[in-house]
Amino acid sequence: DTAVSQTPKYLVTQMGNDKSIKCEQNLGHDTMYWYKQDSKKFLKIMFSYNNKELIINETVPNRFSPKSPDKAHLNLHINSLELGDSAVYFCASSQGGLDQPQHFGDGTRLSIL
Amino acid sequence: GEDVEQSLFLSVREGDSSVINCTYTDSSSTYLYWYKQEPGAGLQLLTYIFSNMDMKQDQRLTVLLNKKDKHLSLRIADTQTGDSAIYFCAESTLGSGSARQLTFGSGTQLTVLP
Numbered sequence: 413d414t415a416v417s418q419t420p421k422y423l424v425t426q427m428g429n430d431k432s433i434k435c436e437q438n439l440g441h442d443t444m445y446w447y448k449q450d451s452k453k454f455l456k457i458m459f460s461y462n463n464k465e466l467i468i469n470e471t472v473p474n475r476f477s478p479k480s481p482d483k484a485h486l487n488l489h490i491n492s493l494e495l496g497d498s499a500v501y502f503c504a505s506s507q508g509g510l511d512q513p514q515h516f517g518d519g520t521r522l523s524i525l
Numbered sequence: 526g527e528d529v530e531q532s533l534f535l536s537v538r539e540g541d542s543s544v545i546n547c548t549y550t551d552s553s554s555t556y557l558y559w560y561k562q563e564p565g566a567g568l569q570l571l572t573y574i575f576s577n578m579d580m581k582q583d584q585r586l587t588v589l590l591n592k593k594d595k596h597l598s599l600r601i602a603d604t605q606t607g608d609s610a611i612y613f614c615a616e617s618t619l620g621s622g623s624a625r626q627l628t629f630g631s632g633t634q635l636t637v638l639p
Contacts, residue, residue, distance in 0.1 A: 453611060455629040468626055502567055511555050511617030516567040
């Protein structure tokens with residue numbers, strides 16, 4: 413069974429649309445993350461939730477809104493998509509402190525037309 | 526990321542050893558990590574080392590940590606074609622919200638030649 417699963421794997425949409433990416437982990441971890449990886453493979457943290465509470469909220473446009481209905485799920489909703497949002501978005505989870513080993517999903521490849 | 530630096534490319538012959546280097550900036554990092562990313566896939570945790578250790582060995586992987594120089598290396602013995610991937614170094618740093626978080630290097634693309 414996949415430990416951290418994201419859907420969809422690919423997302424192609426037009427500028428201005430609103431879309432959501434879902435993430436679920438079955439590891440029993442209490443902390444979940446969203447990362448953005450750009451075309452140069454640079455990986456940057458966007459958000460982190462611990463037991464459904466927002467812990468990290470880096471400088472991300474407020475068009476991005478994370479939602480954690482329970483500690484096993486962390487979804488990412490993006491409003492008014494822009495060309496610069498094209499990237500691979502990774503969900504991850506860990507147990508304990510934010511510097512503990514993180515387990516990643518396979519990524520969602522978002523392409524904005 | 527600007528806090529963690531790695532060289533972008535490394536090529537080795539199959540069967541040789543690979544050494545991927547990384548320098549970091551936060552001397553209070555508790556853990557330092559190596560992740561592997563194959564094409565089209567997510568990041569896979571390879572190994573990690575606690576900051577009070579100098580070395581950690583795990584089968585073909587050896588991690589060396591020099592805290593004085595803030596230098597971390599990953600040695601892969603008997604490199605195979607399946608080891609071709611991007612390798613990311615990561616350190617735990619204090620983020621803007623005073624919570625620790627992982628900061629990743631830019632990744633080293635390892636190419637294993639037959």
